[in-house]
Amino acid sequence: MRKRPEDLRSHRWFGVETMRSANHRSRLLQLGFGPQEFRGRPVIGVINTWSDLMHCHGHFRERAQDVKRGVWAAGGFPVEIPAMALPEVFQKPSTMLYRNFLAMETEEIARSLPLDGLVLMGGCDKTGPALIMGAISMGLPAIYVPAGPMLSGNWRGRKLGSGSDVWKYYSELRAGTITQGDWNEMEAGLSRSAGTCMTAGTASTMALAAEALGLTLPGAASIPAVDSAHPRMAAAAGARIVEMVWEDLTITRLLDQRSLDNAVAATMAFGGSTNAIPHLIAIARRAGIAMDLERFDAISARVPLIANLRPNGDRYLMEDFFYAGGSRAFLNVLAPHLALDATTVNGTLGAQLQGAEVFDADVIRALDNPLHPNGGVVVLRGSLAPDGAVIKQSAASAEKLSHTGPAVVFEDYNDLDARLDDPALDVTPDSVLVLKNAGPVGGPGFPEWGMLPIPKKLLAQGVRDMVRVSDARMSGTSYGTCVLHVAPEAALGGPLALVRDGDMIRLDVSARKLDLLVEEAELAARRAAWTPRKPVQARGWTGLYQAHVNQADNGCDMDFLERGTEAVEEPEIH
Incomplete structure (x- = not known):
């Protein structure tokens, strides 16, 4: 009605x-x-995460005007409201520390102001999940406008991809195969426009997940930030949210088990970031929908990886993906694995995908010609990760997916930074590098330290991958045999806290296992002697975060925010 x-x-x-x-x-x-x-008129809150340091959102001042143009044209009244920007790279120790802060800010903005609907302007890794989480908890009609990827990088005629090529060529710099001048020249060609990372990193993963959830207009996830289609999409989103308000099409009416499973299937078939796992778990639980690591693993096992993009593939970037047909074509290929009757901001998902075509079948592969027969991410359990860990198998070395080796342990990131390149470090290519105290509490804020660098002396020997284990996250642009999100984390006394140099660790991805091969009696003695570290910072938001954040397998939301959308009393009008 x-x-x-x-x-x-x-x-x-x-x-x-x-x-x-x-x-x-x-x-x-x-x-x-x-x-x-x-x-x-419907009052539409345009929640804008622009700032002078938000490199990915450098075009959002203009895009907000495009959104407002659409709102005005549809008979609404737009009001632009700034919200905290979460710029990857600049914000320390991690933007993940502030994802829940932005989620809470979004919810409170929407609750306290005279708003009927929301346009959520995000993109850089944590902004999208945060805005969506806050909007779910408030429950108003909402539509998401993703920032879009930047243009492809270029260096001496070679395509450069954010993150992926940074790690690759920095290793070569440390190994002495390129010069400092080469490296500095590359910096100038890496980021050539506004927009998010142009690899299949967290930003594009979560934009695609938002489209699969039904929260964007069709095709919005893959439009490059500086393409003229992007302001047209922004204006169309502004117009659509006005109609959504009149239709009372709230965000909570869009989300159900089907839409969440669609988002998981899309991220797995995309070879997307491991960061999607805690984000989607948090989003699901805000909406009162069951979601756990087992569901990710089950869906990943049944969908093929069909996006041939770095860091999984070695040639293509998001600009190529857009020209190949973009997110609509990708989801249309994946349609046999999706619930097409799921509701979106613009009809059913199936209706959104009608007529979408693939124009380059090497970039967006057919289901019978995948880049990998299964999804990109595998969930592991075992004595080292009783509550779970994850690995991006599609970006790992195949020969390392079954490996047993001795641990080389770093107690925290400072220890890693101080000792990694020490010529006396007792490490071989068969060693397992272990980083502790980089989880939600220990980091603090679950930083992206999980792609541990290869020791310099091994780089000189030609080594470019090793098994690495941590309670940290890693960038969606990263690659290598990196086991991440080990839970419980070391700061809470999980088994990772008990690992010592020389302990044998066994990784078996096909069996979904990660085990510490130490006798239980020895572990019991170590556990009895273990004492927790003093928190890095115990005041302000960080102190609140450390006291209330959930573990990686539970989405890293705050325990006082992670719940369904039960009625919250509206503010009095004064």
Whole structure:
């Protein structure tokens, strides 16, 4: 049933004849708006995560205007509201520390202000999940506008991909195969426009997940940030949210088990970032939907990897993906593995995909010609990870997926930084590099330290991959045989905290196992002697985070925010 103007949430602020409402209207008049512009119109909050340090969102000042143009054209009243930017690279120790902060800010912005619907402007890795999480908890109609990937990098005629080629060529710099001048020249060609990483990293993974969830317009996930299709999409999203408000199409009506499974299937077939796992678990649980590591593993086992993009493939980037047909074509190929009757912001998922074509079958592979027969990520369990760990098998070395070797242990990142390149370090190509105290509590904030660098003396021998185990995350642009998200983390006394140099660790990806081969009696003695570290920072948001964050296998949401969308009393109008 279509809403009436008096049914709008904002009507309580602007539409009634009381002293309070008159005061609200007078303040809009003060801002230069006439009553015909805001009375009886849906008020749309355009939540913008732009900042001078948000490199991925450098175009968002203009895109916000495009969104507002669409809102005005559809008969709405747009109000742009800044929210905390979470710029990867710049923000220390990790943007993941602030994902839940932005989620809470989004929820409170929406609850406290006279908004009827939300346009969520995000893209850089944690902004999208955070905005979606906050919008779910508030429950208003919402649509997501992803930032879009940047243009492909270029260096001496070679394509460069964010992250993936940084790690690759920095290893070559450390090994002495390229010069510092080569490296500095490469820096200038790596990031050539506004937009998110152009590899199949976390940003594009989560944009694709949002489209599969039904929260974007068709094809929005893959449009490059500086392509003219991007402002057109932004304006169309602004127009669509106005209609969603009149239709009362809230975000909670869009999300169910089908849409969450669609998002998981899409991320696995994309070879997407391991970061999608805690993000999607957190999103699901905000909506009151069951989601755990086993569901990811089961879906990954049944879908093939069909996106031939770095860091899984070695040739193509997101610009190529867009030209090959983009997210609509990708999802259409994957359609046999999706619930096409799931609801989206623009009809059913199946309706969104009708007519989508693949224009380059090497970039977006057919189901019978995949890059890998299974999805990119595998969930591991065992004595070293009783609550789970993950590995991106599609970006690992095949010969390392079954490996047993002695541990070389680093107690934290500072220890790693100090000793990794020490010529006296007792390490061989068969060693297993272990990093502790890099999880949600220990990091703090679950930083992307999981792609541990190869020791310099091994690089000089030609070694380019080793088994690495940590309770950290890694960038979606990273690669290598890296076991991540080990839970419980070392800072909480999980088995990882007990590992010592020389302990044998066994990885068996086909068996989904990660084991510490130490006798239980010895482990019991170590456990009895273990004492927790003093928190890195125990005040402010970080202190609150460390006291209340859930573990990786539970999505790393705050324990006081992770719940379904039970009714929250609306604020009084004063």
